[in-house]
Amino acid sequence: SQQGEEDPQALSIQEGENATMNCSYKTSINNLQWYRQNSGRGLVHLILIRSNEREKHSGRLRVTLDTSKKSSSLLITASRAADTASYFCATDGNTGGFKTIFGAGTRLFVKA
């Protein structure tokens, strides 16, 4: 089964609203990453948060990590129509190696 699972699976909001997506994972991690994928394109790395960090900001993005609950959230503030995309979380385990496991993604639709 997937290491990372996002919810909701789909989210539709109005431009200007905030969008929150959540990710849960099963095993211990070194870091957790969020990616965006526009339709028909490759994934674009948004932000990486390490296991010893609790919160990270990048522009309109805010990521939190709760290792005790094995969960993370991605908040996009003041959303824009251009934020319409699928968002994936991905985790790197701490058992060695380089394997990153991606969740199934949240499809975000921002209505203008």
Add this chain to the structure above:
Amino acid sequence: DAGVIQSPRHEVTEMGQEVTLRCKPISGHNSLFWYRQTMMRGLELLIYFNNNVPIDDSGMPEDRFSAKMPNASFSTLKIQPSEPRDSAVYFCASSSDYGYTFGSGTRLTVV
């Protein structure tokens, strides 16, 4: 840097034919990954290399799939013979300490 470069962007082939997908990672990235994405199964890791050496190929679905990385700047994913269920978008990614950089993918259609 041009990013991760994949070719071709689209491939349509007949069942039974050999298909070769190509990837040029970002210079200086030591790890390279091949993923397959479908609506049904999402993003699946097929194989990854570190310093040109295959580390984990447990995601390769069958012996029909093979991947090589003859040098640090080139990798191939080959399917022989191809089947309709191989139709998907195949992504190559290379990584640094700060995350992955994905190519634009190859959309493979096997008819």
